[in-house]
Amino acid sequence: MANQKRFIAGAVCPRCAAMDRVRTWEQNGMRYRDCVSCDFFEQLPIEDETPPELDTRISQSQTAPASPQDDLQPVRILDPGPSKR
Template sequence: MPVQKRFIAGAICPRCAEMDRIRSWEQNGIRYRECVSCDFFEQLPIEEQAAPELATRVNRPREEEESGDFQTVRILDPKGR
């Protein structure tokens, strides 16, 4: 069965700078890209599943945030009202 090559919409060739000329395909665990306008050709190994993202204060679940000790902030009126 022949490998199906697909064009990448909006991709710009790194060699000739032509848009919509790059096509890509995968074969035997390797990803290939080539330009149909020039002789650009690239092969990259297909990466396995990436390692899980490290937990930070930005992406941790909300339950962890709510378990901490919090104090209520009271805003005072400087005029004493």
């Protein structure tokens, strides 16, 4: 059932600020939402394209791999000299 109305858990109505009173459904290529506590009603077109992925540490490392040479640093071993007791 494409037009079954479902409540959105934790959603707050933009008009009356009631929580858990907003429901949503899809019908004929449109997405609807309304509030059962007040007369709030909104319709939005359903977009076919997916939104771009947000940049995260993981997605950035996949898109721009770092060269292994970038993280290399020479190590110096220091001679502390003879111990003084």
